[in-house]
Amino acid sequence: MADHGVVDPGAQHWPTPTGQGFGRVLVAVYGIFALAATSRSAVQIATELYKAPLAYLLSAFAALVYIVATVSLARGDMTSRRLATVAITIELVGVLIVGAASEWFASVFQHPTVWTGFGSGYGFVPLVLPFVGLWWLRHTR
Amino acid sequence: MTGTYATVVTVVALLLAGWALICTALNRRPTLLLFAAGVLLEALLLVFAVGGVVQMAGSDLHFARAEFVGYLLGCLAIPPLAFYWARGEKSRSGMVVIALAFLIIPVMVLRVQQVWAGSVG
Numbered sequence: 355m356a357d358h359g360v361v362d363p364g365a366q367h368w369p370t371p372t373g374q375g376f377g378r379v380l381v382a383v384y385g386i387f388a389l390a391a392t393s394r395s396a397v398q399i400a401t402e403l404y405k406a407p408l409a410y411l412l413s414a415f416a417a418l419v420y421i422v423a424t425v426s427l428a429r430g431d432m433t434s435r436r437l438a439t440v441a442i443t444i445e446l447v448g449v450l451i452v453g454a455a456s457e458w459f460a461s462v463f464q465h466p467t468v469w470t471g472f473g474s475g476y477g478f479v480p481l482v483l484p485f486v487g488l489w490w491l492r493h494t495r
Numbered sequence: 496m497t498g499t500y501a502t503v504v505t506v507v508a509l510l511l512a513g514w515a516l517i518c519t520a521l522n523r524r525p526t527l528l529l530f531a532a533g534v535l536l537e538a539l540l541l542v543f544a545v546g547g548v549v550q551m552a553g554s555d556l557h558f559a560r561a562e563f564v565g566y567l568l569g570c571l572a573i574p575p576l577a578f579y580w581a582r583g584e585k586s587r588s589g590m591v592v593i594a595l596a597f598l599i600i601p602v603m604v605l606r607v608q609q610v611w612a613g614s615v616g
Contacts, residue, residue: 378588382580382595393569397562428580 370494372430372438380490383483384424390476391417391468398465406465412452413467419445423487439491446484449473453481500546501604504539508600511536515594522587529593530578536600537574544571547607558613566610570603 373381395413403410419441426438453472456463463470473480511532518529544567551563577596581589 374584375586375588378580378584378586379591379595382577382592385576385580386595386599389569389572393562393565397559397565400561401559 369432369435372435372490372494373428374430377427377430377490377494380486381424381428383479384420384427384487387468387476387480387483388417388420388424391420394468409463409465409467409470412469416445416448416468419448427487427490435491435495438487442484442487442491445480446488449480449484500543501608504536504543505601505604507536507539508597508604512594512597512600515590515597519587519590519594523590524587525578525581525589525593533574533578533593536597537571540570540574540600543604543607544568547611556611556613559610563607563610566603566607570600570607573599573603 371377391413395410395417398410398413422441423438423445426434426441449469449472452463452467452469456470466475468476468480472478511529514532515529518525547567548564551560573596577593581592583589584592
């Protein structure tokens with residue numbers, strides 16, 4: 355962790371690692387969602403993809419986004435920060451679009467994903483998480 | 496799968512979660528005793544997983560078997576991952592991570608039971 359008090363004047367400014375302090379908790383929550391979404395979509399796709407291809411492929415996509423966000427937030431170097439920003443932005447757009455679409459076109463979304471109903475099946479954590487993630491990335495910059 | 500043993504696992508996990516949350520509030524770092532309690536929970540989960548798979552093999556009920564095993568293995572992965580990820584954290588966040596892991600175990604046990612009962616597709 356950078357010591358902001360006694361910085362060498364010539365030294366480059368290193369951002370706070372995203373995987374420490376509050377970041378530990380954030381990474382843990384992202385990890386839980388990565389695990390939940392991955393296990394759910396793996397089984398859905400393996401056994402009954404034909405039933406609801408859109409919903410199940412969306413589940414897999416969400417799982418991938420959560421995995422990338424978890425790993426990149428945990429690593430926390432400059433490249434990982436950019437990757438995390440992209441992943442979490444996609445997550446935010448995804449939960450908003452899928453949330454809205456599942457309200458308006460309910461017939462297409464009879465088989466739920468993590469993002470259906472703005473994440474209502476998961477206590478709306480999927481809706482709150484990207485905002486917290488983006489805030490944390492700004493906060494630690 | 497819906498028997499007394501699942502209840503025992505749930506109660507132990509909730510007690511440990513309460514312990515970890517109190518430690519978080521008191522700003523304590525993880526101790527060897529908490530780690531030992533985590534190992535105990537892991538042992539309980541291992542028996543739960545083995546028992547679940549044995550019970551599944553001996554049953555001709557129709558349910559999502561891959562998902563069932565997936566959740567059992569997921570349960571087993573959580574405590575070690577939490578302790579690994581919480582190590583070396585200077586703030587109280589490490590304890591929050593451990594508390595979260597203990598809190599998620601009852602949810603996982605519930606999902607295992609739901610899959611067993613066939614209500615989750």
